[in-house]
Amino acid sequence: MITRRSLLAQGAASAALLAAPKLALAEISLGSATLTTVSDGSLSLPGSFVTGNLPDSATDIIKSYGLSTETYTPECNVTLYRDGTNTVLFDVGSGPDFMPNAGDLFDSLDAAGVALEDITHVVFTHAHPDHIGGLLDDFDDLMLPDASYHMGRAEWDYWWDPETVNTIGEARASFAVGAKRRLEMLEDQINFFDAGDEILPGIAAIATYGHTPGHMGFEVRQGSQSAMVVGDAIGNHHVAFHHPEWASGSDQDAETGINTRKMLMDRMANEQMTIAGFHLPNGGIGRVEAKDGAYRFVSES
Template sequence: MTLSRRTLLKSLGLGGASLALPSFGMMAQAAPSGPAPVLHQFRFGDATITALLDGHLAIPSAIFTGSDPAKVAETLAGSFYREGGQGLEIPVNGYLVERGGQYTLIDTGTAQLMGPDLGGLMAALTATGVAPEQITTVLLTHMHPDHAGGLIAPDGSAAFPNAELVVAETEWGFWYDDAIMASVDEGSRGFFQMARDAVAPYAERRKPFTGEVEVAPGFTAMPLPGHTPGHSGFMLDAGDAQLLFWGDVVHSTALQFKNPEWTIPFDADQPLAAQTRKAMFDRAAADQLLVTGMHLDFPGLGRVERDGAAYAFDQAPWQFGL
């Protein structure tokens, strides 16, 4: 992928415009306490997994590339999905995995960065009885603020002081590229600064990786490029069972299984994002792979099924019998 100024602005959802974005510190000071804790815990192989809800945000269907009102109405017909005045509500999820007394957190939510309907992941983590100091590894799918924002406390220190941060080398390099940052409008540079501020306390405890490799005991990284240059999933091998945490392969459960070619402006390379999504749908359906993701309907666990020329998501029931 060629990282031009135009491509970068598209990846930030900005088109050719500038975004007036306050500094990280200003947003941290202005932030509310966040929503009440919501979590769901289940056993999976030799692991205990807890889905942690950070909150919800609304995405208008009109921003999806390739969509049109008639097709949206057809896609939503007969379902419980309704588009409100701000758009379709989607969750922001994170996942805590316990194996052998070790705690791994996959993505960290938004913390104080994105308003009163988000920022609940830390409260959900607290409700599990696990302290931030007990997290030994944080696996980061990518460095957008709804995934990396929770890495730091309101005072700018590491929210997980004993954790190693695992993030793709390509992803780190993109957000730390001064030339790319300098090429965008001044108001748009806040996205870069947010990403850098979030990971800065972990610079000495960063574990970079490239390709499909084991990044922590039981976890194998899977490159899933398109949404961001280094966007990655993580496959958990929990004894006799496997589960893929696929990050942002899907943003809208309601729309993108039936329309996998639809992308959003936050995808850095929209054609590649659609290609990656279709390939992952094909693999997950063929292998009956159990998946979860950061924007799948909470708690997000299920399987992909073929539905004619499209796909469907078969969500596991709340009381999992795994």
Template sequence: MAGSTRRHFLKQAASVSIIGAVPTLSLSKTSIGKGSLITVSDGRLMLPTNMVIGGVPATEATDILKLHGITGNAVTPNCNTSIYRDGENTVLFDVGAGPDFMPTAGQLTDNLAAAGISPEDVTHVLLTHAHPDHIWGLLDDFDEPLFANAAHFIGRKEWDYWWNPETVNTIGDARVTFAAGARRRLQMMEDQFERFNDGDEVVSGIAALATHGHTPGHMSFEIRSGSEAALIIGDAIVNHHLAFHHPEWPTSSDQDADMGIQTRLALFDRILADDLSVVGFHFPGSGMGRVDKSANIYRFIGDAT
């Protein structure tokens, strides 16, 4: 099996200066009914710029990145995990990269501690999808479940895809490590996982929303209390620049580019129609904010951190 995305990332990032790459806590908080939603950083990724703009008009894409202060040969998106606490439950959305993916990620445990939350406090873990920066943090240094007291949930279609032993042979060389790493973790924690479907209320007040394309079974989650709601979108909208300026462009990290486009356009419509707060896993700052649209261009308006 030739190469892996992890090795590809690290090889190309080796020539990129990572001075200033270590993130702050990136903590933001908002109230939803009697509960509170916060975001905590797991660090950030180091991606070659040519990987991010692959498959789209390079000159226009580069100009859009410059509008957002992104220049040079690297893009360093934040990794923002979300926690919802309602006085009874502490629900963690995605678990970060753990120590084995990138040296600039895997900081969730330390930053949770800084926010006053221990792994033992977490009652539920809800996964948007099983890419490394979202799932490899499931296990501790001894390959034991890090969130040992929590019930774990993943979409049924997403589970079936990564559980399938043929996925490692069909996913393509660049993502072989993604498939092997996901399946190993799901196998080790099979007894702890429950599966859910589109529209299911996974935890009281938290409903699943199918947002497939980035992965075959990618899920988002709507947290709602009365008229107050927020949408945890994972990587369904993977960044705040190209995907906002041109949601009709393919995104190189989407496993099904055409479905990813359909999902982004539908999500933007829903977010604006329902005036939803959003958390994007790779959005800037804390990842929490709102979406605006002007002159047919979407814009992410982040909360102050």
């Protein structure tokens, strides 16, 4: 019997023959569990996305990393946690329609040997398009129909509110429309949580508000080993680390975003906890190191 799902599977298989493999980017062990990042591609944004309204020294910081100040091309790293019982995907990438160099997540999972049927849970950090856009297939069905879906209650309420599209600002109005359309597909099966809740064994929600009103990070712990999935609470490995107290233009609430970054930097540096960042380089897994009154990102790969 030919179904919409089988047609998509055939199309994905044909595309995979033409595309280069997108293997796992980085991986660490947490006791008997593994934390892996897989690629959803990258974004292409103007350099002003990072440097806008910041002191001129921001461009000097970026140049010191050998990066362009004209174009910002961050990686998109989706985190996958496997403990032998649960296979948990943190966010679902952007899907095929957000940017031409993004939307690679499901090819990347396939190349890493992870079948869509293997995913038991999807946990969202927030509902921006590069994190929730991959929720639906070409027929507006769920890409992962058998998974259990989880989102912070405050994040859901914000994007579900019909007034959000009118108050978020013209530049982000399409974000609100896209998020609402996708959340409507999850209305009957979403599982809500609040900051401090243990969502699944070994996975606790941490309030990392600011980038969006209900943005969540997640502490993943097995025994004495732990890591923090930070989503977009730390948006880059240069300016955000050198000056976490500077406002980020990508944060919807700049002041709250500053407080969150400072909290995360201080805690991660003091505890030497591994972090997994959606837009951090080399797969996004690494450590925060305090250095000369600032911080730096030390990649694990």
